[in-house]
Amino acid sequence: MSKILVIAEHLDGKLNPSTARAVSAAAAVKPEAIDVLVLAAQADAIAAEAAKIEGVSRVLTVARAENAHPLAAVLAPQIAKAAAGYTHVFGPSTTFGKDVMPRVAALLGTAQVSDVMSVEGSHSFKRPIYAGNAIVTVEAEPSHVVVATIRTASWPAAASGNGNASVEALSVDAALPSHTRFVELRQGKSDRPDLQSASKVVSGGRGVGSKENFEIIYKLADKLGAGVGASRAAVDAGYVPSDLQVGQTGKIIAPELYMAIGISGAIQHLTGIKDAGTIVAINKDGEAPIFEVADIGLVGDLFKLLPEIEQAIG
Amino acid sequence: MMKILVGYKRVVDYNVRIQVKPDGTGVVTDGVKLSANPFDDIALEEALRLREKGLAEEVVVVGIGPSDLTAHLRNGLAMGANRAIHVVTADAVQPLTAARTLLKLVEKEQPGLVILGKQAIDDDANQTGQMLAALWDRPQATFASKVEIADGKATVTREVDAGLEVISVDLPAVVTSDLRLNEPRFIKLPDIMKAKSKPIDLIELATLGVDSGDHLKTTHYAAPAKRSKGVMVKDAAELVAALKQKGLL
Ligand SMILES: Cc1cc2nc3c(=O)[nH]c(=O)nc-3n(C[C@H](O)[C@H](O)[C@H](O)COP(=O)(O)OP(=O)(O)OC[C@H]3O[C@@H](n4cnc5c(N)ncnc54)[C@H](O)[C@@H]3O)c2cc1C
Numbered sequence: 001m002s003k004i005l006v007i008a009e010h011l012d013g014k015l016n017p018s019t020a021r022a023v024s025a026a027a028a029v030k031p032e033a034i035d036v037l038v039l040a041a042q043a044d045a046i047a048a049e050a051a052k053i054e055g056v057s058r059v060l061t062v063a064r065a066e067n068a069h070p071l072a073a074v075l076a077p078q079i080a081k082a083a084a085g086y087t088h089v090f091g092p093s094t095t096f097g098k099d100v101m102p103r104v105a106a107l108l109g110t111a112q113v114s115d116v117m118s119v120e121g122s123h124s125f126k127r128p129i130y131a132g133n134a135i136v137t138v139e140a141e142p143s144h145v146v147v148a149t150i151r152t153a154s155w156p157a158a159a160s161g162n163g164n165a166s167v168e169a170l171s172v173d174a175a176l177p178s179h180t181r182f183v184e185l186r187q188g189k190s191d192r193p194d195l196q197s198a199s200k201v202v203s204g205g206r207g208v209g210s211k212e213n214f215e216i217i218y219k220l221a222d223k224l225g226a227g228v229g230a231s232r233a234a235v236d237a238g239y240v241p242s243d244l245q246v247g248q249t250g251k252i253i254a255p256e257l258y259m260a261i262g263i264s265g266a267i268q269h270l271t272g273i274k275d276a277g278t279i280v281a282i283n284k285d286g287e288a289p290i291f292e293v294a295d296i297g298l299v300g301d302l303f304k305l306l307p308e309i310e311q312a313i314g
Numbered sequence: 315m316m317k318i319l320v321g322y323k324r325v326v327d328y329n330v331r332i333q334v335k336p337d338g339t340g341v342v343t344d345g346v347k348l349s350a351n352p353f354d355d356i357a358l359e360e361a362l363r364l365r366e367k368g369l370a371e372e373v374v375v376v377g378i379g380p381s382d383l384t385a386h387l388r389n390g391l392a393m394g395a396n397r398a399i400h401v402v403t404a405d406a407v408q409p410l411t412a413a414r415t416l417l418k419l420v421e422k423e424q425p426g427l428v429i430l431g432k433q434a435i436d437d438d439a440n441q442t443g444q445m446l447a448a449l450w451d452r453p454q455a456t457f458a459s460k461v462e463i464a465d466g467k468a469t470v471t472r473e474v475d476a477g478l479e480v481i482s483v484d485l486p487a488v489v490t491s492d493l494r495l496n497e498p499r500f501i502k503l504p505d506i507m508k509a510k511s512k513p514i515d516l517i518e519l520a521t522l523g524v525d526s527g528d529h530l531k532t533t534h535y536a537a538p539a540k541r542s543k544g545v546m547v548k549d550a551a552e553l554v555a556a557l558k559q560k561g562l563l
């Protein structure tokens with residue numbers, strides 16, 4: 001029988017929704033137990049949130065000052081120790097999980113399954129390669145612990161509220177390095193819904209033309225109560241900060257509504273939005289590849305159309 | 315002064331539209347264009363800039379792969395690397411094996427810095443740098459968009475989901491490149507000529523004593539689910555009506 005340890009992601013004392021998504025993937029393995037591990041400076045509030053997630057058996061906490069920031073070199077040895085007795089260790093396929101989980105896998109001397117899209121069996125998983133142009137089924141070695149990152153866009157968040165897991169402090173005896181130090185986190189301050197969990201997202205591309213012009217994207221997003229995203233070209237050109245990039249090397253998202261505005265639809269961008277419910281494309285070029293995947297397409301000049309759309313919404 | 319080791323993987327060019335073989339045994343790679351992993355060109359560019367700033371004296375590109383990889387490594391030399399190491403193997407190399415192999419080279423070469431790509435765009439694994447750092451018991455600074463070296467330390471700005479994170483790591487360390495770290499230079503014709511006389515060490519993977527057990531087995535390849543063809547609307551009013559009908563507005 002499987003026993004799964006899910007590594008909690010959190011920031012500023014709050015649990016990241018990616019954790020509940022990783023719990024969903026863990027539940028798909030049909031394990032005997034799913035435990036969540038919270039490594040933090042102060043773990044109580046985060047652990048309390050994790051304990052409410054349905055399907056979680058126990059929440060284990062390691063509260064120590066060194067865990068104030070998510071440094072992979074500091075967290076990985078603790079996770080590797082805590083992994084003893086588990087058949088699987090899952091983390092989210094966010095920048096947090098991508099950074100720390102391979103380090104854990106290497107410490108445990110095992111391969112990692114990146115970006116799990118579906119669970120086919122306790123040691124069999126589907127994952128995307130080549131920017132999602134091929135989906136492979138991979139089998140992990142049953143004699144080893146399975147270390148995996150969970151492609152968050154493929155999994156709904158496990159329901160929260162009715163869970164009633166016990167919270168236990170765990171003491172792990174791991175030597176922590178001092179060779180890696182946190183300096184600062186520059187966060188884009190925004191009142192808009194978080195790109196990775198928003199149900200609606202409006203994204204702008206190079207076609208928007210400038211940082212100033214991007215206001216038109218923000219305006220529509222605010223009208224819809226949507227999060228804001230962007231193509232790599234828009235980020236590279238400095239219209240928006242890098243954490244708004246959607247795609248193969250940016251964020252992979254699955255909103256109910258995705259509006260791609262002035263985005264051509266390069267394969268690396270499409271990788272990030274394949275799981276969106278409805279894709280709307282607005283582009284002045286009727287031949288743009290984005291129209292091949294759009295559920296609703298509209299050919300025209302975005303600067304003319306966006307104000308009209310806002311008006312039509314009323 | 316330090317030496318920099320750079321991962322220089324060859325992958326199917328990012329412009330190629332990948333096709334899955336109808337029998338599900340792999341993707342079509344016959345006759346498709348191969349190029350340097352884009353992140354590895356960025357990694358190499360960063361190493362070259364550090365050398366040009368006088369912060370490193372030697373840049374070594376490393377490729378682990380089949381015998382015809384040598385021509386690809388010549389491109390890295392033409393871009394400006396001092397020399398290349400080609401670890402020869404006919405087998406596909408998974409990240410853990412790549413990391414264990416790189417560790418052997420690190421032990422031999424004693425670099426002050428290893429720069430790898432954040433991910434190879436064929437397997438999209440995003441693992442090798444982190445694994446190497448773990449096995450080497452050294453710091454990792456992944457998804458780097460800025461690297462500053464001073465006093466035996468690297469201050470690295472990292473592209474993370476929440477924004478930009480800055481960390482400071484002691485050297486030696488492993489850095490993995492993100493897209494905005496730099497824009498790689500183009501290779502010029504005279505440099506291709508010059509690269510012909512630069513050394514490439516050939517090492518058989520089998521002679522390195524790398525433990526290659528415990529691997530993932532890929533049992534099936536499939537094309538991704540296609541999205542069904544959508545509709546075109548003629549104006550803003552029709553778009554809004556369609557969205558209202560779907561209950562999205
Ligand atoms: C290794 C690698 C990784 C990558 N990762 C990503 C990634 O994660 N995310 C990503 O997005 N890209 C990524 N890219 C880049 C990708 O290949 C494309 O270059 C990029 O997505 C293009 O962005 P764009 O569509 O905004 O720009 P363009 O391709 O330049 O398209 C702009 C579009 O705007 C339209 N337009 C212009 N003016 C107007 C107007 N007034 N009204 C309406 N439409 C207008 C044009 O018709 C055009 O279709 C990656 C590339 C590589 C090599």
Ligand SMILES: Nc1ncnc2c1ncn2[C@@H]1O[C@H](COP(=O)(O)O)[C@@H](O)[C@H]1O
Pocket residue numbers: 320321322323324351353354357376377378379407409412429430431432433434435437438439440441442443
């Ligand atoms: N076979 C290889 N040869 C050279 N470098 C490699 C190889 N495999 C992985 N790497 C390096 O590791 C990075 C990340 O690869 P991956 O973990 O497979 O996504 C690549 O960008 C390369 O820098």
